[in-house]
Amino acid sequence: MTGLPPITEAAVRARLDAQARPPGSLGRIEDVAVQLALIQQRMNPRADAIRLLIFAADHGLTEDGVSRYPAEVTQAMVATFLAGKGTANAFARAVGAEVTIIDAGVNPDLAPHPVLIDAKVGRGTRNAARDPAMTLSEAEQALQRGRELAIAVIERGTDVLALGEMGIGNSSSAALLMHRLAPASLSDSVGQGAGHDADGLAHKLSVLTRASERSDAVEPLEVLRQFGGFEIAMMAGAIHGAADRSTPVVIDGFICTAAALVAIRLRPETGAVCLFAHRSAEAGHDRMLKILGAEPLLDLGLRLGEGTGALLAAPLLRAAAALLSDVARLDDVMAGRL
Incomplete structure (x- = not known):
């Protein structure tokens, strides 16, 4: 003091x-x-030292075809980030930010790497269309690990945290979280994700409707347990850690905003440290931002994830400081x- x-x-x-x-x-x-x-x-x-944390995990919902891509793409994209060849890596170099990858729950074991943190809670979530995505213990563990990771990064000398994610199927998890916690209708929450056509989108909505009918949870931690992803839970915990260390945290697109929604519903005061980077082209994101009372800094039609929008907002934060x-x-x- x-x-x-x-x-x-x-x-x-x-x-x-x-x-x-x-x-x-x-x-x-x-x-x-x-x-x-x-x-x-x-x-x-200060906004000089900006670090992007990309949280990666697999989702059991992919078993029911909610994504046009197979679950194996999660691991492949993590390997791409670790090789410095992802879009997020390119943007980070362009704006002078550092990148750390967190294995929150990727199914296969990942080889050690200097910028990889093994924080695996499980080998992907269960299929939320059939069972709770995670146990209560797993949900609490993911939140706590995210908080601890954020605090550790901040204490090593980070002025601003930026959040990103990678997880095939995670737009489905985010849509279910938005549906219950915003709240909003499921049809208003479900979008193209990684690029569905009309038939794929209809199938995705059908699967998520079954998931929603499986549980009537509305309490934030229980909603996270029923429908969340390990990377989403860990990002919510990271927001709590940033708040506990009075550190700004830049929220990326639809999935990161769903994590912010979880964090804020669990601890409303943590919304004060969130800066929302951009308005995604993903259906539902604009509505979720409005429900949170958030006005994003950019509107560029982005829907990639990975923290790319958060990185593009970095120069604006440095200029403001x-x-x-x-x-x-x-x-x-x-x-x-x-």
Whole structure:
């Protein structure tokens, strides 16, 4: 504890309004600057060291054909990230962010790698159309491991966390979580995922309807147990860890926002550390953002996942932090005190 009074929004706004430019002239960037300052409780917030955590896991729902791709693609894409050849890797290099991959529940064992963390809770979830996706113990374990991982990364010197995911079938899990926790109709929650045609989308909705009818859960932890994925649960825990260490966390697209929904329903105060990177093209994402009262920074028609949208928002966060630390006051300009 510093013993200093907390930094308030009014104080940050006053500092911005005193700068050598028309008040309010930087629009949403000023809002981001305020949020960063309030989260970190610093008038000169930091956004230099940004680390993307990509959580990967398999989903039992793929047994019923909810994705156009086989479950084996999860492992293949993790190998691509570890080789530095994924889209997320390319974007991370472009914006100067670091990448860590977390095995939250990939079915096969993964070989050790310098940027891979083995936090496997299980070898993929069970098929939520037939059984609870995970046990209560597994759900709690995934949340706690995500929290601990985030705290460890932050304590090693991370200013901002960005979240990404990889898991064939995870848009189905996210849709079920949205359906129960938003709440929203299932038809409003289910989208193309990795690229369904009309027939594939109809089949996906049919499978998820069966899953929804299997359980009437509405309490957040039980909804997570019934329908969640290990990577989604771990991302929710990471948001809790970021909140516990007063660290901003950038939320990517539809699946990451479902994880944020879980995190916020479990601990409402943790929503204050979330910055929502973009509005995904995935059906349901705009509705979920509105339910959370979130206004994303970008709207680029993205629907890849992997944390790609979160990475593209990184320069905006750095600019917002620099706005508070590097811009002169108008009275100093007029007095020649530069």
